[in-house]
Amino acid sequence: METDFRRNAEIFKAFCDENRLKILGLLRGGEKCACKLLEEMGIGQSTLSHHMRILCASGVVVGRREGKWVHYSISEEGRERVKGLIEQVAGRAPKGGEAPVEESRP
Amino acid sequence: METDFRRNAEIFKAFCDENRLKILGLLRGGEKCACKLLEEMGIGQSTLSHHMRILCASGVVVGRREGKWVHYSISEEGRERVKGLIEQVAGRAPKGGEAPVEESRP
DNA sequence: ACCTCACATTTACGATTATCGATATATGGA
């Protein structure tokens, strides 16, 4: 419970780059192969590969190899995991008895 | 619509640090003053101030000055904004007709 | 076997970020 923050921060790092958000936006329309992402983004091939690696490591995106091409898409479990994360960040306190209106002056 | 990614990435950067997630976790229990956060986190005072500045700039946290102390809490509009963001990242495509099962092989 | 295509990985470097110590700016009380 203590180092979960590190793991969660790791996942959020996948989202805090402009290019990766753009890639996720493209993948919302459905599965796309790397070459298609490459021409829609204005970046180099190695750079795209770097970002796809980070997105896949976060678990939100999965790659499916078909012959020479790799097809990327947003994973179903990735969607769920992200929703749970947001609850942990901006959700309300889990239990009502955890001093919700605590007097914080020392 | 084009540079929204930059703005969104900016907001996510508030969440991709271990200490800031820990602070948000503490604030879930209710409003807390800086000195209380300082003793619960194991970091220096200037470092805490640095993180609070970033969290406030993202709009998720608000600071309320009361005398010598500043009390921080998660803002209601911050909660909503984060939920909208997550929808934009991991939600499904907005319209059914945007080629959901597009054949992506070139 | 060889070659090419389509990516992935390695490596290096500049830019950004986190951290801390020191200093500065409030705020309230004597």
Add this chain to the structure above:
DNA sequence: TCCATATATCGATAATCGTAAATGTGAGGT
């Protein structure tokens, strides 16, 4: 007014991140 407390800001340094060139890999065609 001066002093003490609570944050903020300003250095400087170390770590991390994004980018691209070079290299590696694995599949398919000749």
